[in-house]
Amino acid sequence: MAVRFTAPVNETLIEIADRLGIEIPRLCYKAGMEAVGNCRSCMVEIKGERVLAASCCRTATAGMQVTTNNERVRKSQQLVIELLQADMPEREYTRHNEVDEWAVKLKLESRGSRRAPPCRQTCRMPPSR
């Protein structure tokens, strides 16, 4: 679904998406704090650019075309969450675990699940040493 948008010069793509009700995953981004663009879970595709862009760090330019949910973007978002999940400890320390919540929203298979030992035996993503 294509949405035309206008935005002030200093609004980032993730802020625009939030305003338009378009959901983009995010972990290191928090409104009101300086965006650092490290987690790489908020990636979007900008037409004409070779690599994906971190939507928390990019402001809109005239004529820019942004895709938030094609195969390439979704795959990237899923892999980032999966990589992080594979390194997480067995027990949760927080009731609201953002990584797991995004994994559910992005429909990640339990390939990298760290939940139960039997899953771990079959999962393909090795946990860190």
Add this chain to the structure above:
Amino acid sequence: MRRHEEGHTFYGYLPGGASGGILPASLGDVPLDFDTLQPYGCFIGSAAVIVLSNQDTAKAAARNMMRFFEHESCGQCTPCRAGTAKTNMLIAKDDWDKPLLAELSQVMRDASICGLGQAASNPVDYRHQILFQTN
């Protein structure tokens, strides 16, 4: 590439440093220039040519390069920091999980902050590994 060390035969080479890809000896006469290597999925990069003999393997070269990238990764972004580490663990095995390696390669290429993460998966790229008949 005509001079031989005693007991070695030409097996393959890296045309452009650690991230430029790996080519077999059968493609040893491809001119080393900016646009000549692209059709083979390689690039000239730093033009640091590394020659491999029959006592090396493409897999061993890939493992060596990937250890280098994991070590050099600054650690800022998930695809490179975690991707190089996971790739190293996967390619340490004899049997490579090619679909998973391809997925890791894609996210590193598409979502890393800098060129190190973007190019790190080149040595294990199936397009290069598949050119080597054995190992």
